[in-house]
Amino acid sequence: MYVGAGLLALWTFVPIYWLLAMSFMYNSEVVTIPADLYPHQPTFANYLRLFDLPAYGLSGQRLATIGQAAIVRQGWVNSLIVAVSVTALTMLLAVPLAYALGRLKFRLRSTLLFSVVTTRAYPPIAVLIPFSFLFSVVGLEGTRLALIIIYLTITIPLVSWVLTGFFAGVPLSVEKLARVDGLTRWQTFYRVMVPVAGPGIAACAVIAFIAAWNEFTFSLILTAGSSSQTFPPTLSGMFFQVADPAAMAAASILGFLPPALVALAFQKWIRQVNIVDPL
Amino acid sequence: MPESTFAYLLVVPVLTCLVAVMLYPTLYSIWLSTQTVDLSINYWHWTGASNYVQAWLDPQVRGATVVTVEYTVYVTVLAIAVAVCGALLLNQRFKGNGFLVATAILPWSLSTYAAGVLFRYLYLPGGFLNSFVIHIDSSFTPIPFISHNLVLLSIAVAHTWQVAPLGMLFIYAALQVIPEDLYRLAKTDGMTAIGRFAHVTWPYIRLPVAIFAVLVTGEAAKAFDIIFFMSGGGPGTASLDLVYEIYRQTFVNYQLGYGAAISYGLVAIVIVISTAYFILISRRRRTEAL
Numbered sequence: 116m117y118v119g120a121g122l123l124a125l126w127t128f129v130p131i132y133w134l135l136a137m138s139f140m141y142n143s144e145v146v147t148i149p150a151d152l153y154p155h156q157p158t159f160a161n162y163l164r165l166f167d168l169p170a171y172g173l174s175g176q177r178l179a180t181i182g183q184a185a186i187v188r189q190g191w192v193n194s195l196i197v198a199v200s201v202t203a204l205t206m207l208l209a210v211p212l213a214y215a216l217g218r219l220k221f222r223l224r225s226t227l228l229f230s231v232v233t234t235r236a237y238p239p240i241a242v243l244i245p246f247s248f249l250f251s252v253v254g255l256e257g258t259r260l261a262l263i264i265i266y267l268t269i270t271i272p273l274v275s276w277v278l279t280g281f282f283a284g285v286p287l288s289v290e291k292l293a294r295v296d297g298l299t300r301w302q303t304f305y306r307v308m309v310p311v312a313g314p315g316i317a318a319c320a321v322i323a324f325i326a327a328w329n330e331f332t333f334s335l336i337l338t339a340g341s342s343s344q345t346f347p348p349t350l351s352g353m354f355f356q357v358a359d360p361a362a363m364a365a366a367s368i369l370g371f372l373p374p375a376l377v378a379l380a381f382q383k384w385i386r387q388v389n390i391v392d393p394l
Numbered sequence: 395m396p397e398s399t400f401a402y403l404l405v406v407p408v409l410t411c412l413v414a415v416m417l418y419p420t421l422y423s424i425w426l427s428t429q430t431v432d433l434s435i436n437y438w439h440w441t442g443a444s445n446y447v448q449a450w451l452d453p454q455v456r457g458a459t460v461v462t463v464e465y466t467v468y469v470t471v472l473a474i475a476v477a478v479c480g481a482l483l484l485n486q487r488f489k490g491n492g493f494l495v496a497t498a499i500l501p502w503s504l505s506t507y508a509a510g511v512l513f514r515y516l517y518l519p520g521g522f523l524n525s526f527v528i529h530i531d532s533s534f535t536p537i538p539f540i541s542h543n544l545v546l547l548s549i550a551v552a553h554t555w556q557v558a559p560l561g562m563l564f565i566y567a568a569l570q571v572i573p574e575d576l577y578r579l580a581k582t583d584g585m586t587a588i589g590r591f592a593h594v595t596w597p598y599i600r601l602p603v604a605i606f607a608v609l610v611t612g613e614a615a616k617a618f619d620i621i622f623f624m625s626g627g628g629p630g631t632a633s634l635d636l637v638y639e640i641y642r643q644t645f646v647n648y649q650l651g652y653g654a655a656i657s658y659g660l661v662a663i664v665i666v667i668s669t670a671y672f673i674l675i676s677r678r679r680r681t682e683a684l
Contacts, residue, residue, distance in 0.1 A: 215405045
């Protein structure tokens with residue numbers, strides 16, 4: 116059993132460990148074959164170089180900066196703005212939708228539920244060209260607003276699906292009691308059902324945040340090179356421009372940190388998510 | 395207010411917005427798939443189904459379809475195996491279990507593009523995996539993970555790393571509701587470990603496994619960013635899947651109509667597969683409920 120536990124720990128952590136280790140190593144340690152397996156002289160030099168701050172090498176020589184500080188900072192800030200906006204809007208729109216789909220009886224319920232799921236069948240690539248035409252017509256080309264709108268078409272179906280299950284799982288008696296107590300349907304919804312489904316709603320907010328922060332394809336095509344470029348395409352751009360593994364590792368860590376921290380902080384709630392329920 | 399009125403009141407505004415945003419691009423891309431487009435001379439011409447016919451006959455598209463199918467099978471099989479084994483393990487009592495359960499979510503939170511970045515550095519000739527073995531045995535020749543024969547499997551492992559935690563946690567949740575008495579009974583009945591898994595555990599986790607399979611199949615068939623970061627579709631066309639082919643036709647060759655036609659082929663495949671799963675699961679559920 117401990118062998119299995121060890122294997123699972125290695126499987127989860129080795130890829131993350133290696134990038135983290137690389138980000139604290141000097142390039143000379145990384146590019147040799149075989150590379151050093153851990154930083155012999157741990158250094159923040161890569162992070163400093165990334166932000167165009169002075170950093171010094173092993174023999175005290177001044178290391179060259181990466182020259183991408185403004186782009187990295189901008190990508191990070193854009194990702195933050197986009198992800199937070201998408202999360203807030205998604206919850207505002209998807210919570211009532213999921214409540215109705217999970218809780219109320221009406222004729223089109225299962226048809227609508229299924230069609231919400233089907234929108235997930237689209238590869239982003241398939242609707243990219245029309246979206247970019249659409250955005251250029253309405254003057255949203257290369258803006259964060261365009262990305263936010265597109266991401267909502269991804270997160271709302273995803274989150275509604277998961278939340279539908281949460282609402283469906285709340286005992287019927289809770290809702291009945293509220294109604295007997297004389298609450299209107301609206302009051303029952305936002306005073307009773309929303310708080311009861313709180314953990315599920317929190318988990319879904321995290322899922323929406325992570326999805327928006329990490330989205331790559333739409334952002335690459337719609338914002339690469341513009342001032343609203345988010346972090347993932349910034350990173351892919353650097354991959355092809357900067358032949359500097361240690362600095363790339365440091366940049367990647369900066370981009371991976373927010374979703375990882377959010378996921379760890381809320382993992383208890385995410386674990387309660389049950390995708391099976393709505394069926 | 396009647397229940398259904400209230401339901402429509404909640405559902406209709408959101409769905410209207412969603413449809414309004416989705417409908418135009420969808421119709422537009424369907425229209426686009428019937429056009430022959432050359433952006434360099436701004437040539438747009440209606441050619442009906444010819445893009446679809448061309449895609450059907452195109453050896454490159456056929457090759458990409460084979461890659462997509464092969465890749466999807468790799469990822470689905472690997473991810474289910476890792477998820478089930480991981481969940482069974484997490485369900486045991488041992489020191490450090492809480493830590494593993496809490497951190498299992500990490501790879502999933504990092505998304506596929508990040509998995510591409512991480513595994514790219516693991517796989518390099520001087521990356522962690524090869525370096526690790528060379529440190530032990532200096533005569534070791536580095537394994538070329540991103541080579542013609544290995545590239546698909548290598549990327550599939552990275553994708554599995556990212557996607558498996560989701561299934562692991564769903565299955566883990568399902569495992570926790572199995573009454574321990576059932577296992578005790580099975581043991582006193584003389585059932586082997588395999589028998590206990592098949593007759594006690596499996597009925598409880600069948601549904602989450604099936605739904606995880608739907609999710610993974612869809613994700614793997616649409617894989618793009620992880621391939622973009624790890625191999626760019628290469629070497630040659632060894633890891634060029636359908637989505638990558640659509641990307642190439644649309645954004646590299648500017649064959650907008652052709653790219654759209656191929657993407658509808660892919661959408662059709664994904665919808666057929668997920669509908670099949672969906673019907674299978676809900677039918678099974680209904681018979682179980684009876």
